Amino acid sequence: MFLVVLLTLILLLNTSCTKKANNELILATTTSTRDSGLLDYILPEFEKEYGYKVSVIAVGTGQALRLGMDGNADVLLVHSKEDEERFVKDGHGTYRFDVMYNDFVLLGPSEDKAHVKGLSLASQALERIYKSKAEFVSRADESGTYKFEMKLWNRANIKPEGDWYIKVGRGMAETLLMASEKRAYTISDRATYLTMKDKLDLVILVEGSKDLKNQYGVVAVNPNKNSKINKKGAEDFINWILSDKTQRLIGEFGKDKFGESLFIPNAKR
Numbered sequence: 001m002f003l004v005v006l007l008t009l010i011l012l013l014n015t016s017c018t019k020k021a022n023n024e025l026i027l028a029t030t031t032s033t034r035d036s037g038l039l040d041y042i043l044p045e046f047e048k049e050y051g052y053k054v055s056v057i058a059v060g061t062g063q064a065l066r067l068g069m070d071g072n073a074d075v076l077l078v079h080s081k082e083d084e085e086r087f088v089k090d091g092h093g094t095y096r097f098d099v100m101y102n103d104f105v106l107l108g109p110s111e112d113k114a115h116v117k118g119l120s121l122a123s124q125a126l127e128r129i130y131k132s133k134a135e136f137v138s139r140a141d142e143s144g145t146y147k148f149e150m151k152l153w154n155r156a157n158i159k160p161e162g163d164w165y166i167k168v169g170r171g172m173a174e175t176l177l178m179a180s181e182k183r184a185y186t187i188s189d190r191a192t193y194l195t196m197k198d199k200l201d202l203v204i205l206v207e208g209s210k211d212l213k214n215q216y217g218v219v220a221v222n223p224n225k226n227s228k229i230n231k232k233g234a235e236d237f238i239n240w241i242l243s244d245k246t247q248r249l250i251g252e253f254g255k256d257k258f259g260e261s262l263f264i265p266n267a268k269r
Contacts, residue, residue, distance in 0.1 A: 025052045025233040028065075028073035030144060031171040033216075034058035036191035036262055041253050042246065050236050060171070062142020068092055071225030075234040077241075079189075079216045080144035087219060096219045099241055100250050100263040104148060104214050105193060106206035107176075108134075108185040117205045122187070123155040125206045130156070133164040135184035139175045140167030144214075149187050152211065176200055189214050191262035194254070216263070218242070242267040 033039050034056065043054050057067060061078040068076050069092045077099065078084060087093045106122050108114070114132040116125035129136055138160070139146040153160050166184065168175045172192045179186035180200040193204070206212075218238050223231035240246055247265035254262035 022230065022232070023052055024055060025075065025230055025237060026055045026057065026073045027075055027077060027237070028057045028059065028063075028067040029077040030061055030064065030079055030216075031058050031173065032079070032145070032189045032192045033077060035171070035173050036189075036195050036254075038191070038250070038253055038263060042241075042249055045246070045249065046237065046240050050240065052233055052236070054237075058171075060139070060141045060143030060146070062144075062147070065092075066142075068219065068221040068225075071221065071229060074221055074230040075237050076219040076221065077216065078144060078219070079214055080147050081215050081217055083144075083147070084217045084219050092222055092225075093219045094222050096217050097238065097242055098266055098268045099216050099218050100247075100265045100267070101213060101215045102190050102263050103207065104145070104187055104212045105190050105204045106185065106187055106212075107179065107193060107200075107202040108205050109183040109201065110203050111183075112205060114185065116185075119206050120209060122206050122209050122211050123152045126152055126160075127156045127158065129185050130158050130160065133162070135164050135166060135182055136160065137166045137168060137175055137179040137182065137184045137186045139172065140169050141171075143172070145172060145187065145189060148214070152187070155211070176202065191254070194258050194262060242269060 047054060061080045064076050064078050065083060065087050067073040084096050088096050106125050114129045114134040116128050119125045168178055172188055175186055176188055176196055180202050218241055220234045220238060221229055223229040247267050250263050250265045251261050
């Protein structure tokens with residue numbers, strides 16, 4: 001009798017553990033989706049509708065992609081389209097879709113030592129900053145923001161180095177705080193800047209430039225990575241975030257506080 005009870009308890013425990021694993025979804029994403037407040041705004045709706053518990057790992061896009069490569073995440077929400085497409089092409093992910101976009105902005109002190117305000121291209125502004133040797137604070141990590149920044153330097157045919165170029169190696173929030181403290185220039189996604197604006201002594205100097213678009217995508221990690229990948233959970237999350245209902249929710253985020261959407265939904269299947 002004791003053996004039967006023991007075996008029953010073991011079976012119930014195993015079933016409970018399996019159910020818990022099936023209901024947990026690991027989302028690897030960027031610091032901007034967390035720091036802007038977007039995830040706190042939309043994820044409760046997903047958890048309520050589908051019954052999942054979402055564990056968020058907010059890191060740079062490069063680190064998020066590596067988590068996917070190592071099979072330590074189920075789904076990715078990141079913003080480096082070329083890297084995301086390569087991730088899928090190389091077999092680390094099964095598919096990728098556009099979700100939303102906002103834009104990057106070039107920030108700096110109001111006195112604007114390098115005289116970049118109002119320039120039509122961000123790469124032109126970086127060239128002026130380089131020539132003036134005004135301090136520039138870079139995330140210098142594997143984030144989508146840093147990859148984007150380096151593309152702009154490359155377009156300006158400049159290799160940024162020297163005492164004026166300050167490498168932080170941290171997230172967007174920490175980078176903005178340091179740039180503000182040093183009264184230096186930096187590049188940020190608009191959403192994170194707006195949510196932190198009251199804490200910063202930085203103003204937008206270049207915006208709306210065609211070379212400042214910031215596209216976000218959602219990627220399903222290849223379930224063949226390991227047996228723990230929640231394939232069904234990733235599929236449910238992707239279908240949910242691309243749905244008309246969630247796209248409207250994303251489009252409303254930020255309007256009440258900032259008078260504008262922090263992310264523009266543009267889901268494409």
